[in-house]
Amino acid sequence: MNAVFEKPSLWQRLRPWFKSFDLPLLSALAWIMALGLLCMYSAGYDHGTRFVDHARNMLLSVGIIFVVAQIPPQRIMQLAIPLYTVGIMLLVATAVFGVTKKGATRWLSIGVTQIQPSEIMKIATPLMLAWWFQKREGLLRLPDFLAAFGLLVVPVGLIAKQPDLGTAILVLSAGLYVIFFAGLSWKLIIPAFVIGAASITALVMSEDKICQPDVQWPVLREYQKNRVCTLLDPTKDPLGKGFHIIQGEIAIGSGGIPGKGFMKGTQTHLEFIPERTTDFIFAAFGEEFGLVGALALLGGFTALILRGLMIASEAPTLFSRLIAGAVTLSFFTYVFVNMGMVSGILPVVGVPLPFISYGGTAMVTLGFGLGLLMSIAKTRRIRY
Template identity: 80%
Template sequence: MTVIERPPLLSRLKPWLSGFDIPLLLAIFWLCAWGLLCMYSAGYDHGTRFVDHARNMALGLGLMFIVAQVPPQRLAALAVPLYTLGIALLIATALFGISKKGATRWLNVGITQIQPSELLKIATPLMLAWWFQRRESVLRWPDFIAAFALLLLPFLMVAKQPDLGTGILVLAAGLYVIFFAGLPWKLILPAVVLAGAGILALVVSEDKICQPDVTWPVLKEYQRHRVCTLLDPSKDPLGKGFHIIQGEIAIGSGGMTGKGFMKGTQTHLEFIPERTTDFIFAAFGEEFGFMGALALLAGFTALILRGLIIASDAPTLFGRLLAGAVTLSFFTYVFVNMGMVSGILPVVGVPLPFISYGGTAMVTLGLSLGMLMSIARARKLVKT
C-alpha cells in the first residue's frame, strides 16, 4: 500500500504567498492597525461600526490577495469589459437610479443597492493604461485626445449625479495615467498656472462673489456654498461652516501628543459630524495629536513611495501606468480628505483610506492594492 504524504501547509501556501512585496505589505498592515485603533475609539458607541470596519478590512485584504494572483496581462484583458460595464451601469443609474438627499447615485440590482461610480475608480485607469499599451509604438496626439474622451465620459456622468467627490477621484486617476503616458509639460504647466490664478481670484474676491444674490456658472448652488464656506466658515458657524469649524477645533485641541485614546471630548460629545467616515481624521487628530498624525502620514508616505518604486520597475507600459495611477490615487484620497477636514479644501465625500468606515470604499481599496501587488509579483517573476 502506497502512502502519499501531504506536504506541510506552509509549503502548499508558499506558491500563493511568494512574490508579495514585503515593504508594501508592512505599510498596509501599519495603516490597518491605526485604522482599527481609531475606529474602535470613534465608533465603539456607534452601533457595530468597529466590527463592521474590521469585517470590511478583512474583505478588502482578501480581495487584495485574490487579485494579486492575477497576472497583469489578465488585468489588461478585463479593462474594456469593466469600463463598458461601468458606463452601462452609470446610464442605468441616470435612468432608473435611486435618489437620496437630492443625488441619484445608487442602483437597485435586486439583492442590494450598488453605487456604480465606485467601479469607475478602478475601471477608468485600467482602461486608459490598456489604451496607451495598445498605442505604445505609434503614440500620437489623436491618442491623447481619445484618452481624454475616455476619461471625461465617466467623470461628467458621475459629476452629474451629482457626486463631485467621486468624480474628482475618477478624474485624478485618469489624469495620472495620461501624465505618465507622456503628456507634454507645455500643456500641463498652463493648466496649473490657470488653476492657481483661479484659486487666487476666488480668495481675493470672496466678499463679492459669495453674496446671496450672486450666481456662479457651471457649479450648482450647494457647490458654491461649499466653496464660500471654505473661504469663510464663520459666516455660517451653525450651518454650512459647522463641519469645518468643529474639525479644526478637534485637530487643534489634540496638540502635540493628543488627549489620549478614547479621551477625545469633541469626538465623544458628538461635536464632530461624520466622525467615523469623512471626518474621522479630526477624531484621530484630537486623540493622537501631531505625533500620531505624523505616524499615520509616515504609513501613507511609505505606501506611496513603495508604489512608485513598483511602477518604475514594472516590466510593461501597462504595469507602469496602472501602478503609477493607483499609487497617486492614494495620495489624492489622503490629500483631499485631510485637506477638507483641516479647512484648506472644500468638504467633499472622500474617505481616508484604511481609516474611514465604508464597505464599498474598502472593496475598491482592496482591488487597487491587489492590482499593485500583481504588478510587483510580475516584476519579481521577470527578474527570476
C-alpha cells in the same frame, strides 16, 4: 527499493501563494490598518456596530488583495474594455432609473440590493486608459491623448451630474495620472497649473462679491458654491454650513503634540465632530493622538505611496507602469483631499481616508487597487 514520499504540510502548499508578495507594501498597509482599527474603536465603539463592521470590511479588502494579486497583469488588461463598458452602461442606467437619496441620484437598484456604479469607474477608468496607451505604445500622437481625454470625460461627466463631486474628483485624478505617466507634454501641463493657480487666487480675492446669495456660479450647483464659500470664510455661518470645518479644526488643534489620549477626545465623544467615523475621522484621530499620531499615520501612507511608485518604475510593461502609477497616486489623492477638507484647506467633499474611514464600498475599491499593485510587484520579481 520503495521511495518514501512525505505529504507536504499545509504551509508548504500555501507558501507559493504568499512568497512573492511585496513585504514593504504589506508592512505599510498593515500599519495603516492597525491605526485604522484603533481609531475606529475609539470613535465608533458607541456608534452601533461600526467597529465590528469596519474590521469585517478590512478582512474583505485583504481577501480581495490576495485574490487580485494572483491574476497576472496581462489577464487584468483583458478586463479593461468589458469593465469600462459595463461601468458606463450602469452610470447611464443610474441617470435614468437610479434611486435618489438626499437630492443625489447615485444608486441603482438590482433587486436584492443597491449598488453605486461610480465606484466601479475608480478602477475601470484607469484600466481603460492604460489599455489604450499600451495598444498605442511607440505610436503616441496628440490625437491619441485627445481620445484618452474623451474616454475620461464621459464617466467623470456622468458622475458629476449625479451629483457626486468627491467620486468625480477621484475618477478624474486617476485618469489624469495615467495620461501624465503615458508622456503628456509639460508644455500642456504647466499652463493648466498656471491657470488653476490664477483662478484660485482670483477666487480668494473676490470672495466678498462672488459669494453673495444672489450670485450664481456657472457649471457648479448651489450647494457646491456654498461649500467653496464656506471654505473661504466658515465663520459666516458657524452653526450651519461652517460647522463641519470649524469643529474639525478645533478637534485637531486641541490634540496638540501628544494628543488627549486614546478614547479621551472630548470633541469626538461629545459628538461635536460630524461624521466622526467616516469623512471626518481624521479630526477624531488628531484630537486623541495629536501631531505625533498624525505623523505616524502620514508615515504609513508615505511609505505605501513611495513603495507603489517604486513598483511602478520597475514594472515590465507600459500597461503595468501606468496602472501602478495611477493606483499609487490615487491613494495620495484620497489622503490629500480628506485631510485637506478636515483641516480647512479644501472644500468638504465625500472622500474617505483609506482604511481609516468607515465604508465597505471604498474598502473594496482600495483593496482591488492594492491587489493590482501586488500583482505587478509579483510579475516584476518573476521577470528578474
